[in-house]
Amino acid sequence: MSVTVRxxxxxxxxxxxxxxxxxxxxxxxxxxxxxxxxxxxxxxxxRAPDGGLHRFVNVYVNDEDIRxxxxxxxxxxxxxxxxxxxxxxxx
Numbered sequence: 428m429s430v431t432v433r434x435x436x437x438x439x440x441x442x443x444x445x446x447x448x449x450x451x452x453x454x455x456x457x458x459x460x461x462x463x464x465x466x467x468x469x470x471x472x473x474r475a476p477d478g479g480l481h482r483f484v485n486v487y488v489n490d491e492d493i494r495x496x497x498x499x500x501x502x503x504x505x506x507x508x509x510x511x512x513x514x515x516x517x518x
Contacts, residue, residue: 429505441466442469454502
């Protein structure tokens with residue numbers, strides 16, 4: 428499946444300045460792996476040492492938070508839009 432991935436400003440430098448890129452995969456985990464294959468420097472921004480997503484990275488499929496779906500096993504369909512957003516903390 429080919430999906431569009433919207434990147435936050437902090438990750439755009441690792442994707443040649445692009446705000447969105449195309450990636451392949453049938454699940455969010457596969458899409459993340461394809462992103463890292465295409466743009467290896469994104470790995471440290473996406474993956475935690477245990478292989479999961481960093482806890483401060485929020486991922487949405489068509490505006491639905493994958494934390495409330497099947498996380499990295501969330502299925503994606505051809506043409507879906509994936510948004511990666513860094514968590515914002517503060518007060």
